[in-house]
Amino acid sequence: MAAEGLAARAAAVGLLGAVLGEGRLMAQVVADPQGPLAGLTPADRARAQRLTLAVLRHVEQADRVLNPHLRKSPPRLVRDALRLAVVEIAQGAPAHGAVNAAVEIVRRGKRTGAMAGLTNAVLRKVPEAPFAGLPPQRLPRWLRQPLVHSYGRDIVSAIEAVQAQTPPLDLTTRDGAEAPDGTRLPTGTLRLEEKGQVSALAGYEAGGWWVQDAAAALPARLLQPQAGERILDLCAAPGGKTLQLAAAGAHVTALDLSGPRMERLRENLARCGLRADVVVADALDWQPDAPFDAVLLDAPCSATGTIRRHPDLPFVKDGSDLPALVALQARLLDRALGFLKPGGRIVFATCSLLPEEGDGQLTAALARHPHLRVERPVLEGIDAAWWTPQGGVRLRPDLWADRGGMDGFFMARLGV
């Protein structure tokens, strides 16, 4: 077996240990200079991450295949090496390569060397299509229950089915920009099935497009930014929505609490040849010099709408931070209203599937501020069924499932 393949697979097992064993978010582990990806080539880093994401989308099925062949639960590294091999086999990889790699990883592991034989024996029993007939991986209980309550069992199952798939790559493009070949979705997003390295795609250097999920592109469209308007992007980093507002010709102030994430926003602006006033500050303390025509508040949230891109989340989060997030969202919204000119507008958005971070926030805001009007502009490509009775837009991963789905999002536009 090629040493390269082994390095990426061993790193994937390391990433799985950090996420599933230590409860760390994958983005943190990937960025850790001492982490499992240290010293790998860029290609191996990418491969290790792809493999890890694939396993995280199928942990439940892999365990259902493996458990009948295990008399007692093996050490974590052995379990994760077995899971990786099963998922690779399910995805059509040659079984001998996947099995040999798992055996080698276990042989080299601290205190697991003696289990190499067991690893080989178990994996030899795995059928060619190991997941045939198994349902998609379920969301954890703390999340599944409220979603079933909000959307019903069938929709939650459909969400889980989309989350089991590798999502497509979505790009927001500027008019007339050089861009790779893809399918144009009704909302304007360019969708690519074959990805490869983003920086190698046509037009990357020219900066006429940026990576942004189809759903994530809609809050800025709902705001309908106009050239010359003063617009505040209140939780801006890493800047996908700032780029949209700036590309529309608005004078954008992009604010975020996180210095490192704002560095990425600056890099994104530079690559795309766009500009914005960049402010690193806490929105709850900051005071602008003058009011704005419009505010985009893409608030910090549970991110439960992004599980198809971040399948580590259900293994790391338990919903305990939800009350604090809901309270912060309301405080940010109230603060943002005070930054608007009379007659101004705000879009409140969260990449969450949970009602308390969506329609619930809208209901509460309307109760706190009876003068607010919910605005419902006509937007091309937005399905009438996506509007909630209150006038928000509810997006779920199972929408456009036959085209690869979309992230879950809630957004509402309010006028003062």
Ligand SMILES: C[S@@+](CC[C@H](N)C(=O)[O-])C[C@H]1O[C@@H](n2cnc3c(N)ncnc32)[C@H](O)[C@@H]1O
């Ligand atoms: C959902 S993300 C924003 C994504 C961004 N709008 C985009 O499209 O790329 C939420 C952001 O809120 C920021 N944030 C959290 N609390 C904040 C606060 N009190 N003031 C300012 N920004 C805050 C986080 O640093 C994070 O970058």
